[in-house]
Amino acid sequence: MTISNRLKQSSEWGAVCRPDSAQPLQLETVKCCICGTEEVEPLAVGEDFEYRTSPDFFLAVQCRRCRLVYLSPRPALTEFDRIYPPDYHAFDFSADQFGLAYRVRRWLEARRLLACCQSLGPRARILDVGCGDGFHLSLLKQFGKPSWQLEGVDASERAVEAGRKAGLTIHLGTVQAADLPAASYDLAFLIATIEHVDNPTEVLAAVRRLLRPGGRVVIVTDNTDAWDFHLFKRRYWGGYHFPRHWTLFNSANMRTLAQAVEMEVVQLTTVVSPVNWVYSIRNALVDWRAPGWLVRQFSLKSTLSLGVFTLFDMVLQKLGRGALMRATLQRPQGSLPEESTQRLRG
Numbered sequence: 001m002t003i004s005n006r007l008k009q010s011s012e013w014g015a016v017c018r019p020d021s022a023q024p025l026q027l028e029t030v031k032c033c034i035c036g037t038e039e040v041e042p043l044a045v046g047e048d049f050e051y052r053t054s055p056d057f058f059l060a061v062q063c064r065r066c067r068l069v070y071l072s073p074r075p076a077l078t079e080f081d082r083i084y085p086p087d088y089h090a091f092d093f094s095a096d097q098f099g100l101a102y103r104v105r106r107w108l109e110a111r112r113l114l115a116c117c118q119s120l121g122p123r124a125r126i127l128d129v130g131c132g133d134g135f136h137l138s139l140l141k142q143f144g145k146p147s148w149q150l151e152g153v154d155a156s157e158r159a160v161e162a163g164r165k166a167g168l169t170i171h172l173g174t175v176q177a178a179d180l181p182a183a184s185y186d187l188a189f190l191i192a193t194i195e196h197v198d199n200p201t202e203v204l205a206a207v208r209r210l211l212r213p214g215g216r217v218v219i220v221t222d223n224t225d226a227w228d229f230h231l232f233k234r235r236y237w238g239g240y241h242f243p244r245h246w247t248l249f250n251s252a253n254m255r256t257l258a259q260a261v262e263m264e265v266v267q268l269t270t271v272v273s274p275v276n277w278v279y280s281i282r283n284a285l286v287d288w289r290a291p292g293w294l295v296r297q298f299s300l301k302s303t304l305s306l307g308v309f310t311l312f313d314m315v316l317q318k319l320g321r322g323a324l325m326r327a328t329l330q331r332p333q334g335s336l337p338e339e340s341t342q343r344l345r346g
């Protein structure tokens with residue numbers, strides 16, 4: 001299919017035609033971030049099925065040693081603004097845009113977040129890393145203890161601006177570069193974040209540095225142990241989110257990552273989510289050039305498909321195979337708060 005045909009079709013499927021989407025992205029080859037090797041097997045070839053930000057085909061590979069799944073080659077960091085277009089859903093997940101799906105997700109997410117906060121005292125300091133426009137922070141503000149100190153950090157100016165407008169405290173930049181106090185936070189969240197970053201080990205090491213000894217981080221990410229991955233992994237799996245998800249973990253990879261940054265695994269479990277099911281089917285329909293009305297039944301706005309696959313994934317979650325993975329890691333209690341002593345000396 002020619003590029004112009006593909007663009008025309010993608011606009012019929014509901015994606016937006018972008019002025020620069022005919023230009024290929026600048027791509028770079030990377031190694032496995034867990035074991036540092038380049039011994040991989042090709043796993044999937046896909047496209048930006050959802051946003052059509054470029055005409056490129058992308059390759060997901062699997063490390064032969066540790067089974068980590070990752071995108072290589074992947075977009076250069078300079079392509080950030082292109083692969084996250086202004087209508088990217090993390091920047092505008094609002095009631096106006098998403099209706100009932102938004103209200104149900106808010107309710108579910110609030111329950112999940114508060115369950116992670118049960119052991120926190122009234123003066124707890126909480127950091128949401130990769131907070132986007134502050135969806136989770138606003139839930140904590142609304143339903144959590146009013147005395148909690150809530151902060152977010154995100155590298156997208158657009159997202160940070162939106163969050164600040166909503167009255168939230170959000171630092172602009174990456175968690176590695178932002179000027180945040182070491183050994184100060186009781187709890188950090190990395191929700192749908194670690195799969196997007198260029199160096200997960202560096203990000204997690206930076207989060208560890210910011211946590212008090214005994215402080216915890218809750219990581220929620222796509223799960224390559226899940227059934228939806230095994231069914232759709234050759235091309236359509238929603239968790240690839242081509243070309244924005246760069247690293248995709250199974251539970252063993254997550255344990256290795258925790259070990260690499262000297263954090264203890266407190267809990268490793270799976271969480272129900274219909275999103276990868278819905279998007280895997282959507283991607284297949286888009287690729288098979290199914291009619292627009294059918295494709296639209298599988299999106300973040302389609303209450304019916306989200307509902308059906310939530311119920312389905314609830315069954316899988318009972319079997320330990322929910323679509324998302326949730327890891328709770330702890331900075332060891334006995335670990336020296338070396339950074340804070342340095343700060344006092346300085």
Ligand SMILES: [Zn+2]
Nearest residue numbers: 032035063066
């Ligand atoms: Zn590896």
